[in-house]
Amino acid sequence: MKTVKSLAQMKQNKEKIVMMTAYDYPSAVLCEQAGMDLILVGDSLGMVVLGYETTIPVTVDEMIYHTKTVRRGAASTFVVTDMPFMSYHGSIDTTLDNARRIMQESGASAVKLEGGGKIAETVKRLTDSGVPVMGHLGLTPQSVGVEGGYKVHGKQRKEAEALIEDAKKLEQSGAFAIVLECVPQQLAEIASEALQIPVIGIGAGAGADGQVLVYHDIVGYGSHHVPKFVKKYGEISPVILDALTSYKQEVKNGTFPAQEHSFTMKEEELPTLYGGKER
Ligand SMILES: Nc1nc(=O)c2c([nH]1)NC[C@@H]1CN(c3ccc(C(=O)N[C@@H](CCC(=O)O)C(=O)O)cc3)CN21
Ligand SMILES: CC(C)C(=O)C(=O)O
Ligand SMILES: [Mg+2]
Numbered sequence: 001m002k003t004v005k006s007l008a009q010m011k012q013n014k015e016k017i018v019m020m021t022a023y024d025y026p027s028a029v030l031c032e033q034a035g036m037d038l039i040l041v042g043d044s045l046g047m048v049v050l051g052y053e054t055t056i057p058v059t060v061d062e063m064i065y066h067t068k069t070v071r072r073g074a075a076s077t078f079v080v081t082d083m084p085f086m087s088y089h090g091s092i093d094t095t096l097d098n099a100r101r102i103m104q105e106s107g108a109s110a111v112k113l114e115g116g117g118k119i120a121e122t123v124k125r126l127t128d129s130g131v132p133v134m135g136h137l138g139l140t141p142q143s144v145g146v147e148g149g150y151k152v153h154g155k156q157r158k159e160a161e162a163l164i165e166d167a168k169k170l171e172q173s174g175a176f177a178i179v180l181e182c183v184p185q186q187l188a189e190i191a192s193e194a195l196q197i198p199v200i201g202i203g204a205g206a207g208a209d210g211q212v213l214v215y216h217d218i219v220g221y222g223s224h225h226v227p228k229f230v231k232k233y234g235e236i237s238p239v240i241l242d243a244l245t246s247y248k249q250e251v252k253n254g255t256f257p258a259q260e261h262s263f264t265m266k267e268e269e270l271p272t273l274y275g276g277k278e279r
Helices: 004-012 025-034 060-073 092-106 117-128 141-147 157-172 185-194 215-219 236-253 267-273
Strands: 017-021 038-041 078-082 110-114 133-138 177-181 199-202 210-213
Touching: 004 017, 017 215, 025 038, 025 060, 038 060, 060 078, 060 092, 092 110, 092 117, 110 117, 110 141, 117 133, 117 157, 133 157, 157 177, 157 185, 177 185, 185 199, 210 215
Parallel strands: 017 038, 017 210, 038 078, 078 110, 110 133, 133 177, 177 199, 199 210
Antiparallel strands: none
């Protein structure tokens, strides 16, 4: 299992870090088999497996529920769980208790929080309490309501400089890594150089210390909009639809189940079932 130390070492060695989201037992099993360095139980689960339009409705209980299933499928992988919308913006006591529940009840190895300087003190309190924290800057989907949509961040110099400052504050507050989402590739490269901790990009180009993408996006599973920065490595939906359609047709036309899918009792047992009369 990776640790915050071995991840830092990977950055030192210029070895790329690969993270993949997983939301349930079978996806976690496959992520571990594929040798992912990190699994992220992202609140994107709200969109790709729960059918919400955004990540906003996702709750702490749902994150714990899904992380438990992931942990059962990937016992030997470092698992990061998103703290969902507003679960780290109330009192520090509530924040700490939400993080405590995620760590203790779900088996997560770390939590991820969206935001920069404004949450730096929270990140410090969490890490001081023994909770490994991953930051998340750039496009922060939990702010979609305030932002008014999903767009590339840090295209202008001022915005880019502010982002670097936020990243440094997170590092100083104890974050062990930072996700950088939907930013120009030059900015991700500069941020990776400016920080000691690994920068994991999504829609951030090749200069980051690692990459993360959403499971359902890369395997082509689901009917959701797939962002431009995604590379589809598979197209699983038509395979599933084909199986479902064949099953339906075969039940309707009587070809399923066949003999090989059926159980048979011995011929001599049969008469008694008809009140002793021969059939
Ligand atoms: N399925 C899925 N994949 C993701 O990568 C993902 C989620 N869901 N949900 C949580 C966040 C939200 N993310 C998103 C969602 C949409 C865009 C998007 O529509 N981007 C535009 C580009 C915008 C621009 O050019 O300014 C695109 O066309 O890809 C980007 C990131 C990334 N995350
Ligand atoms: C897209 C990644 C970084 C994420 O936060 C999620 O899957 O929720
Ligand atoms: Mg997320």
